[in-house]
Amino acid sequence: MKNILKQKPNLTEYSNSNNLIKLLKENNKAKIRENLNEYHPSEIASLIQVSNSKERKKILQLLTYNFNNQVLIELDPSFLENISDEIDVNILIKAINELDSDESALIFRSLSHKKKEIILPRIKKKNRILLEHNLSFPENSAGKLMQSELVKIPKGFNVGDVIDLIRSSKNLPKIFYDVYVVDSKNTFYGSVSLCKIISSKRDINILDLLKKNQESVDYRLDQEDVADIFRKRNLTSLAVVDGDKCLLGIINIENIVDVIDDEAEEDLLKLAGAGKQSFYGAILKVTKARFTWLFFNLFAAFFASFIIKNFENTIANLAILAALMPVVASMGGCSGTQSLTTAVRAIAMKQLTLSNSFRSISREMFIGLINGLVFSTAAFLVTIFWFDDLTLSLVISLSLFINLIFGSIFGTSIPIILTRVGVDPAIASGTFVTMLTDIFGFFMFLTLATIYLV
Template identity: 40%
Template sequence: MSETELPAHDIAESELDADDRLKPEFVSAVLDAVEADDVETVRALVEPLHPADLADLFELVPGEQRPALASAVADRLDGDVLAEMNDWVRDALIDALEPHQVANLAAELDTDDAVAIIEDLDETDQRAVLRALDPDDRAAIEEALSYPEESAGRLMQRELIAVPEHWSVGDVLDFLRGSESLATDFWEIFVVDPAHRPVGTCQLSWILRSPRSVSISDVMKREQTLIPVDMDQEEVALRFQKYALISAAVVDGSGRLVGVITVDDIVHIIQEEAGEDALLLSGAGEGDINQPVLERYRTRVRWLVANLFTALVASTIIALFEDTIARMVALATLMPIVAGVGGNAGTQTMAVTVRALATNQLTQSNTVRSILREIQVALMNGATIALLIGIGVSLVFGNPWLGVVIGAAMMTNILIAGLAGVLVPLTLERFGADPAVASSVFVTMTTDSMGFLAFLGLATVAGLTG
């Protein structure tokens, strides 16, 4: 630890390393106690942990130990811990619980966290849990479940503070102090008209800085960012980020205030959505290291099979030139270079394009310009690599024509790669597909096929033999 580095939480100082990860010694100590059935020690060890760290602990112990750990720390295993837990780990744990246990957990959570736990259950279990909830909680959760998955309606909390326009700051203060049943954790209050439509938003700091006599409508900001209840969570995340929101009102089709989304619920989504592009582009789905092995196999093997078929396309192209290869076997040695470097160039452009689409940076207004600039970059990259490989091959093989052929093929393929890297994701987006999901397969197929075609084709035309 450097001199100025301080413990994250004074209370959990000894369990965490400098990166807020649970220390391996701590995890082993817990595991040893779990295996020895020493419930007292397990509880004592786990006692100082923050709910987020307890959730991490579940992720870090082997799957077969998790039920034993769960029963040892059952009193700590509340909704806060479950909400912080990785989806795969949580689902497995929830599946091991009885419906009334799940209902007890769900009852103490905010609507959004309860929904996150219940929405993944199968329908029978979902009904059993809902039956075990008290009517108010049940109604709230059933309503949330009526909105599409991954929509604002599933994310929002219904606990919020809304006040009428004609109130003064003093009225608001008295209301907040006087009502026992109100939410205690909130960051903004909403000012609504008689039809319960939001007309303004008020940061708590503005209320605290204003005299009691001032009208709330003079303190609030009228210009507000409203979230439609059926908006996709990715769009919600982009909107929070773009307008630097802490919380935002959620409105239904008739513009009535129905809930609030807070940035801490969104941070997870921003992180997931931004990080998932790297996984999707690689063909690893939305999985993570907690995904069960069988599930992982199913996700990945599909893309490997797709990749196998696109590799067959490239293979067929090579087969067209078997005579050329038979005349000069060195061509077989060199051809993967043209395909491979082209593939890499295509992947670079594709990654940039997919990110730009995901972050709304690439729109109709700058598409043509972006394509033209990628062509420029491809020409410069192509010229550099073509020169390097062309001269190198000429010298090593003592065959300048072979150098010219591989240089020209490389130039061609890097240019095609640049175009494919922009056009494939753009086309997928235009047709409503997620460009992160399928771009790789098409771009690689293009760069492989064109690499082999350009190189072997030019070699045939040049009549190379050796």
């Protein structure tokens, strides 16, 4: 036991990517081919994405004879679209024919238009039907996430029949957690976990083992709402149905993990005003995604400058105000951004709604008040030490105190208002909050300075 405890952790999996890079630089093709199975598809995908075009071409050539389909799944969709013309057509056809329908559709959607036209006629008929079925569903919907491969069980079966069916079937999904009970018209009755089937007697009717409070989702439901159902109910899989409750397919937890990651990344980019984009996106596409909010920021900056211009006599008489103005605006903006980030995330998680909005705004206002007391006191002490001016110190501290409170209020209320009018708060909130805290901070500080200092 002591020897086991003294053993160092195996760091091989963390160094595999570095080994790949080293072997690639040494041009050791034989060694790479020999050890290719040791590398996880995600490690190979990462290497492909960080390599230059010359190195990438060499890697793809080495992979041709022993290609793992999962490598394509691990690649960023935007990156796959950019390099799809570099990948051998036979590799793409093989992957689409062998992977589950949801993964095949993900790869196909990421290909260039030219590649799609070449590949589609060469896909097996059965797979092509499933692929076209998936592509027909609305974007970001449950239908787009689902896979068609599942285990259907007639409602009259008992446990023994189910076990025999699973054992004799040659077309089982690669991974499945539940079986799905339907009638002769494919109407969904419910699901039964494999664990429940294995632990039950053979003569028990499958209907007696159905999960309680059985969940299913319409194929049109937004993927964020699907992820929310998985998160709240701790599901591993979920049935997808149409308007007549006919079973169309299932969504597994693996798909939802990707959705949660993608949605979190998307919200982060939106908060920064970068829009929905990818690190590997085309330059013009990324530029267009950022343009709208850069333009709005330019307008907001000129509006703030207009406020300052109205106080040019005050600033001319007391130039030191120009040095202190950024303190008020910056602190208010920081307070607003903190509240904004919390609010947007709470809205996405369905924790902040109109019913508890007043309580949330009041809470953030109180937080802003406490921070305001602390930092306005700090600003007062720094300013009086620096400029030895009591009135100036009181003006800067009072302005900072008020702007920190209102920054917190703006940061929470604006996402709620935008949600109410049907605008994604993650997209627009940041720009509005920054504009309001800047304008309010400058106006408050310069107004007080005009009254008490000039």
